Amino acid sequence: MSVALQGMIGWGAFSLLAVLSLMLAAYGFYVRAPGALFRALAMGFLLAALANPVLITEKREPAPDIALLINDQSPSQALDGRSQQASDAEALLRKKISSLPNLELRTATIRGSADGTRLFEAVQNLLRDTPADRIAGVILLTDGQVHDAPSGAALAKLPRPVHAVLTGDPKRGDRRLVIEQAPRFGIAGDTVSLSLRYENQGAGETPDETAMLSFRLDEGKPQQIRLRKGENHELEFKLEHAGENIVTLEIEPLEGELSTRNNRLALTINGLRQRLRVLLVSGEPNPGERTWRDLLKADPSVDLVHFTILRPPMKQDGTPVEELALISFPTTELFIQKLHEFDLVIFDRYQQGGVLGFSHFDNIASYVEKGGALLTVAGPEPLGGDSLYRTPLAVVFPGHPTGKVHNGGFKPQLTDTGLRHPVTSSLPGANKSVDPGDIPQWGRWFRVVETERLSGHVLMASPQGMPLLILDQFGEGRVAQILSDHGWLWARGFEQGGPQAELLRRLVHWLMKEPDLEEEMLQAQEADGRITIIRRSLLEGPQNVKVTYPDGHSQPVAMTVTAPGVWQGGLEAPEPGIYRITDGVLKTLVA
Incomplete structure (x- = not known):
């Protein structure tokens, strides 16, 4: 029970009034004024009434303190029985705390995420609805692998005390690779370097310790080098192609090592093509050569060397040589000495x-x-005595003309293979199927060279089935044949034109072996903790692929058709590391 004053006026005014009353009462007693005592008592009662004393009776119930318990069940806890240790410790702590008076336990369990183990984020989530003056302490059940440890001002704001109960065996060590510096991009054909080291955690110090590192680029031959612990080492790679170049690294395990997951790393370095050197030889002036020249010169990454044969040496018209304003064609320099410097002919x-x-x-x-890469555009005289098909170059061509040329309007159509091949699939205005009623929405051509296909893939054909575009591989190089010289009509907008620039861009990039235009391709990408797998094929695609997880176990992933020649599947990536993917023919990996 207690008394509280709840004044009717402000305490400043009350204090002033009390001082004045005291002074008046003192003065009355000093001059012995009649009734001074009664006046003093009246002022006292008045002041007491203004103070408004209240009698308070309280009934208190003590609020219990609160202990916070965070159980780390992230992927690293799955090693060496750590997860079970944390669960056993939680059960024991629950039992102990439940026997203590005036102590409440609040818990949270974290599973890890793509951002790692967010242990203190879970602590902050519990603190949001917990009064600060009731917190008894924080208990963390973890192996110490934490990716959001606070520092500075954030550390000072944490409630005290904080206890960490560490799981695992302190005597067992773990070896891991650390990338100090690695490029994200490089020029295809050039050499790039990366810097790395390895370190041991929780293991005894061994003077002058070394370990063997195995590394390779894509699916190339593995190489080995011995590293000294704690020292930075430089590795050099030659980027063999444009697009993704995957470097895999693996350090030999430590004796009695806790886990070998940290011993492996995969890096992706994107290869960029610096300059594309193209040699274009036009047999004679024709409407299509300007289209070729404009297309290739419009690309700043292309170095174009273009020659047009205006007057063949065999031509005899009586014009004196000194009156000819023509330069001689540097055949020996271009086709013998410097041919290897060109990416495409x-x-x-x-x-x-x-x-x-x-x-x-x-x-x-x-x-x-x-x-090398070769592209030919057939003219109206395909099989004369001067034809390319009557030279040693004929062995590289997948199709040989029969000698017939068909003139008349027609709309080029994608074949069944063309609907699947990345060079021609999804071209604007193309037919969506090989149904005769599915007519492309682009302009006509008026000439086709009748050709017998000997090898390769026919991507475009006339309505009568005569090949218009054939692609093939010869040795390590690639060959493309365009069996009509009327593609320039699309560029001129005849009958609304057609996607000539896009078709030729894809065609050139396929000849340059760009990974995104490979007809047989297995690709995987990771984003937000999920892996997306894409398989492209001209044949019947796989029903599923096999995925090997970082811990070594495998599982099949079903693939579904998303477009002609394209299959896609996906899976969650619950733990960091290298995921290896294969369909039995192609292989890839993602980290």
Whole structure:
């Protein structure tokens, strides 16, 4: 029971009134005024009434203190029985705390995420609805692998005390690779370097310790190098192609190591093509050569060397040589000495005409077989005596003309293979199927060279089934044949035109072996803790692929058709590390 004053006026005014009353009462007693005592008592009663004393009776119930318990069940806790240790510790603490008076237990369990183990984020979530003056302490059941440990001001705001109960065996060590520096991009064909080291955690110190590192680029041959513990080492790789280049690294395990997951790493380095060197040879002036020149010169990454044969050496018209304003064609320099410097050679309606000899054509065939790229555009005289098909270069061509040329309007159509191949699939205005009633929404061409396909894939054809575009691989190189010289009509907008620029862009990139345009491709990407798998094929695709997790166990993943020639599947990635994916033919990995 207690008395509280709940004044009717402000305490400042009450104090002033009390002082004045005291002074008046003192003065009355000093001069011995009649009734001074009664006046003093009246003022006292008045002041007491203004103070408004209240009698308070309280009934208190003590609120219990609160203890916070966070159980770490992230993927690292699955090692060495740590998860069970944490669960046993939680059960024991629950039992102990329940026997203590005036103590409440609030708990949270974390499973880990793509951002790692967010242990203190769980602590903050529990603190949101917990009064600060009631917190008795925080208990963390963890292996110490935490990715959001606070520091500075955030650390000072944590409630005290904080207890960490560590799981695992302190005598068992763990070895891990640490990437100090690695490029995200590089020029295809150039060498890039990365810096790395390895370290041991929880293991005894061994002077001058070394370990063997195995590494390889994509599915190439593994290489090995011995590293010294704690020292940075430089590794160099040559980016073999544009697009994704995957580097896998693995350090030999420590004796009695807790887990080998940290011993493996995978890095993706994107290869960029610096400059594309193209040699374009037009056999004669024609409407299509300007289209080729404009298309290739519009791309700043293309270095174009273009020659047009205006007057073949065999031509005899009586014009004196000194009056000819023509430069000689540097055949030896281009086709013997410097041919290997070009990424792509294009013959546009070219015929021999005595300009190139058989030795030149033989060298071009060798260039393609060793990894070069060749594109030819057939003209109206496909099988004359000066035809390319009567030279040593004929061995690289997947199709050979029959000698017939068909003139008349028609709309090029995608074949069943063309609907699946990334060079032609989803071209704007293309037919969606091979049904005769499915007519493309682009302009007509008016000439096709009748050709017998010997190998390769026909992506476009006339309505009568005559090939218009054939792609093939010859040795390590690639070859494309366009069997009509009327593609320029699309660029000129005839009958609303067609996607010539996009078709030729894809065609050139396929000839350059761009990974995104490979017809047989297995690709995987990770985002927000989920892996998406894409398989592209000209054949019947796989029903499923096999995924091997970082801990070594495997499971099949069903693939479904999302577009002609494209299958897709996906799975959750609950733990960090390298996931290896295969359909039995192709392999890839993602980290």
